[in-house]
Amino acid sequence: MITLNSIEKVYQTSTIETLALNNINIDIKKGEFVSIMGPSGCGKSTLLNIMGLLDEPTKGEILIDQKHVEQYTDKALALLRNQKIGFIFQSFHLINDLSVLDNVEIPLLYRNSSAQSRRDAAREALEKVGLSNRMKHFPNQLSGGQKQRVAIARAIVGKPDIILADEPTGNLDSAMGNEILNILLQLNAEGCTIVMVTHDESMAKKTHRLIRLFDGTQVY
Structure with a gap:
């Protein structure tokens, strides 16, 4: 499902070069639940952003469903x-000026779907996370756990x-985290x-x- 081959990520300024990821090789299979752990600053979020096509590696290959994405246009990547x-996250x-229902609907605005179908899908998703009674609330009216369920x-x-x-x-107490x-x-x-x-x-x-x-490198 997600394959990373020899991924390297370097952040460079005029005065310093930082190696954030070094020779990462990962194969995530369909249906897996995989955790990534390591100390702060070791490259975990960078790795996740590369998996999610939010950031590009300096070197290496990314495959989604066995298809190379390096040559995709920005528009094709956004669609994927x-x-x-x-x-x-x-x-x-969340956007504080939008209701819970409107926040959940946002990803569907980029699809060619009707307003009613977007609303129905957002309601269904909120019911799935147990927040059907909070659809008209705004984020600042919710607890941290409720905000994460909206997310x-x-x-x-x-x-x-x-x-x-x-x-x-990360921002929740242990009970809500569970x-x-x-x-x-x-x-x-x-x-x-x-x-x-996760930590x-x-x-x-x-x-x-x-x-x-650890320090941008896989620990085997």
């Missing part, structure tokens, strides 16, 4: 992201094959492939496989 990948990235609903509203979650429980993990485990049981960056070893152990990074 929208149709194939759902993103969940630690800081939620998950937004990630799944387009029925993506892949979910990339960057520290989805609730969020259980939602992700259920989505995975239903067939969604999930890659999750929580106990949560990582509940996933199928753990990839460790």
Whole structure:
């Protein structure tokens, strides 16, 4: 489903060159739930952004469903992201001026679908994460756990094959963090492939496989 071959990422300024990722080789199979762990600054989020086609590697190959994406145009990459990948961020990235329902609907605005079908899909996604009673609320009226559930609903509203979650429980207490993990485990049981960056070893152990990074390099 996601294959990374010999991935290298270098950030360069006029005065310094930083090697963020070095010779990363990963194959994520369809239906897997994989965790990525490592100390702060080791390249976890950079790796997730490259998997999600939000960032380009300096060197190496990316394959999605065995198709090379290096030659895709920006428009083709955006379409692939929208149709194939759902993103969940630690800081939620909700728009405070929009209702919960409107926030969840956002990914569908880039598809050629009717307003009614977008609304129906957003309602269905919110019901799936247990927030059907909060559709008309605004993000600043929600708890941290509720905001993250809205973010998950937004990630799944387009029925993506892949979910990339960057520290989805990082801003939550342990009880709410476990609730969020259980939602992700259920989505995975239903067939969604999930890659999750986490600092929580106990949560990582509940996933199928753990990839460790240290200073931008895989630890085997």
